[in-house]
Amino acid sequence: MKIALDAMGGDFAPEAVVEGALLAAETLTNDVQIFLIGDEDTVKNLLQKHGYTGSRVQVVHASQVIGMGEHPTKALTQKPDSSIAVGYGMLATKKVDAFCSAGNTGAMLVGAIFSVKQVEGILRPALASFIPKLSGGYGVLLDVGAIADCKPEVLEQFGEIGSICAENLLDIKKPRVGLMNLGEEEGKGTMVTQPAHKLLKENKSINFIGNIEGRDLFNDKADVIVCDGFTGNVILKMAESIYDILREKNITDPFFDRFNYEAVGGSPVLGVNGNAVIGHGVSSPTAICNMVHLAHKMAESHISEKFRKYFSA
Amino acid sequence: MKIALDAMGGDFAPEAVVEGALLAAETLTNDVQIFLIGDEDTVKNLLQKHGYTGSRVQVVHASQVIGMGEHPTKALTQKPDSSIAVGYGMLATKKVDAFCSAGNTGAMLVGAIFSVKQVEGILRPALASFIPKLSGGYGVLLDVGAIADCKPEVLEQFGEIGSICAENLLDIKKPRVGLMNLGEEEGKGTMVTQPAHKLLKENKSINFIGNIEGRDLFNDKADVIVCDGFTGNVILKMAESIYDILREKNITDPFFDRFNYEAVGGSPVLGVNGNAVIGHGVSSPTAICNMVHLAHKMAESHISEKFRKYFSA
Missing domain, CATH: 3.40.718.10 (Isopropylmalate Dehydrogenase)
Structure with a gap:
């Protein structure tokens, strides 16, 4: 190779x-x-x-x-x-x-x-990031900055792209896909996430578990977290800053240490x-x-x- | 009273x-x-x-x-x-x-x-949240969930509403207003944040300092952070989850302790x-x-x- x-x-x-x-x-x-x-x-x-x-x-x-x-x-x-x-x-x-x-x-x-x-067949390639889970392992967050404005169809496809990513790069079988949203209920969301929810739900080739919220990033609800590149970028940079603050304060912890970008090394272009x-x-x-x-x-x-x-x- | x-x-x-x-x-x-x-x-x-x-x-x-x-x-x-x-x-x-x-x-x-x-004269009332700063004190983040989809004009007004909030509730003079975005450069952003940047920059009644990123939430760049309610909600819930994780791990720290929603008690409707x-x-x-x-x-x-x-x- x-x-x-x-x-x-x-x-x-x-x-x-x-x-x-x-x-x-x-x-x-x-x-x-x-x-x-x-x-x-x-x-x-x-x-x-x-x-x-x-x-x-x-x-x-x-x-x-x-x-x-x-x-x-x-x-x-x-x-x-x-x-x-x-x-x-x-x-x-x-x-x-x-x-x-x-x-x-x-x-x-x-x-x-x-x-x-x-x-x-792919509408827009995505940039993915691996987010550490409290339960061990990583989840896939996408997009983290390639596409700032995403149409519902693009978010649906991110569900598929992210699933293939989780299966192949994280060895997760039937990865659970969650849509980042501002509430768990199906009707919640923006003019983009509402129709995206519908498309993801109807897509039988992925294991869609519904909306997730900002608090679910590190828990075990979803293996693949779908969002537009704007939201993903904000999330990623905020997580990085938390890691930096903890390090500056000399607070070490096995979970938060995995926030370190060094551990994964990069974002795959998918x-x-x-x-x-x-x-x-x-x-x-x-x-x-x-x-x-x-x-x-x-x-x-x-x-x-x-x-x-x-x-x- | x-x-x-x-x-x-x-x-x-x-x-x-x-x-x-x-x-x-x-x-x-x-x-x-x-x-x-x-x-x-x-x-x-x-x-x-x-x-x-x-x-x-x-x-x-x-x-x-x-x-x-x-x-x-x-x-x-x-x-x-x-x-x-x-x-x-x-x-x-x-x-x-x-x-x-x-x-x-x-x-x-x-x-x-x-x-x-x-x-x-107000297009859409906002829900604000107080975000602890590393340097002490708090900043204002708005909107955190009242309006999921925001037009550029609404984000501009959030800059004004947030400034009045920071002046009156946090006693900050000439609060610095930052626009949450996926890059610091002026041209970066979505179809909403790009024109919003322009409007905020042209608005002479506020102290606009430009784009800020997810990593700037807790630092001393801006006193007021403007974003749509979707982004603000994700940020807020993610910050809450970080606090919960730290508490579960018995990690205490004066800065992160201020993530506790109890300290502020609520979000003002502005x-x-x-x-x-x-x-x-x-x-x-x-x-x-x-x-x-x-x-x-x-x-x-x-x-x-x-x-x-x-x-x-």
Whole structure:
């Protein structure tokens, strides 16, 4: 298996990425090759600095870098030799089985749609996040920022996409799907969540359990939590801030420690013809390592193939 | 000053309400009278049980009760002698300066609009919540559930309503207003938050500081956080669940302890011609006592008069 990793993406790139790549190589099976994409000299120097002499971590040269603040579409068009563009090029031509980056989130999302393209039948690809459960394990929250405004049909499909994600990446059978709403009762909600509830309820291919509320995020009601990207983004950033506050206060707890983004390493892009993971901008080597593991899990489970099969049926 | 209190509202009513009313009477100045509205015999028996012989807590009979699960409009129409209807009747006829209840939230909201009516010029009254800040004190989050779908103009007005709330109830001068969004940059957001940002920015009567994110809820960026009722409701319930989880884990901390709804006691209804507070369904005597204090603060600050002046100008 071959995984491409953007060496230049993230606030602490390329140092943290190279270190994370080496950690991933150590912890993944021997058949996994990692391609670090970025400025060849810089990355090779860093590998040398770490005394790396193996062949499982290789360098692919990319002369350009998309900055964290750049406009996604513009940057991708103007920088065809950027590490993100090169990475997606390798993914699109099947030179690698997965591509991951802790760089510009927008460019990673747009790049996925430009290069490997969304799966036919999928209205809008989603960005998912794994939310720790009090009972252990994780749930899938989607969308967490790819699509701010979602039509009811898009939320319905997030129920399907999230179910496939939970089955394949979290090994949950018949995942329970909940719709984030402002009340449990069926009639509650917005002009979007009300019809979305109806669509999800009528969809026989998923295990819809109804509305859930903000208080149900961490309990055991649902394995997949469906919401628009605006709501998901607010939830995710609020959860991150809670973790940061607890850490600043030196309060440690096995449950809250799992709020740490490092533990999962990234958000999978779901619904495109290829396996892509977007990491947190502040990614540490541990986070990078876990992002590569997540990309590996995506490739291993053939999740994008499963999206294709499901949505073409 | 006269404050009406729904003796029958809340999961632990009337016992917890009567106890809370007595706590409030003890802690408020002597000029404050509390009117407990509910079944006269039941409430009087409870007052007797507590050995109360004073005159500052009085009972007003109401023969009906609106249950927590009842449809607000239907219940208010069919139960004109319910404690909520009687309370709003007293507020509308100026027999009391404020009315509060931990009962049916929907009925409390609809009742406010039916009886005292929204202030002229206000598009949609809002329900606000006080969010603890890491730096001490509280910020105002609105709306937290009154209006699920908000037009940009409504969000703009929430900026004004929230500012008046922060000035009068939290004594914050020139409160900083932030718009909850999925990115700090001006261009980010939904079809609603993008134009709302523009309107808030152009509104010279408020101190708009721009977009804030889910991670800024507890920091010192904004005193007033504007969002639609759907987002606010999700945030509020998520914060409550975090508090519950910490308490279950016996993790105590001065900051997180202030997540406890009991400390504030309720959510003010803002933008109607009268002072109304809605308490949490699970309100304890302490919460009820603090809800009465909040109602007192609203009346004392003449906040609804200030809404009238502001929006008629």
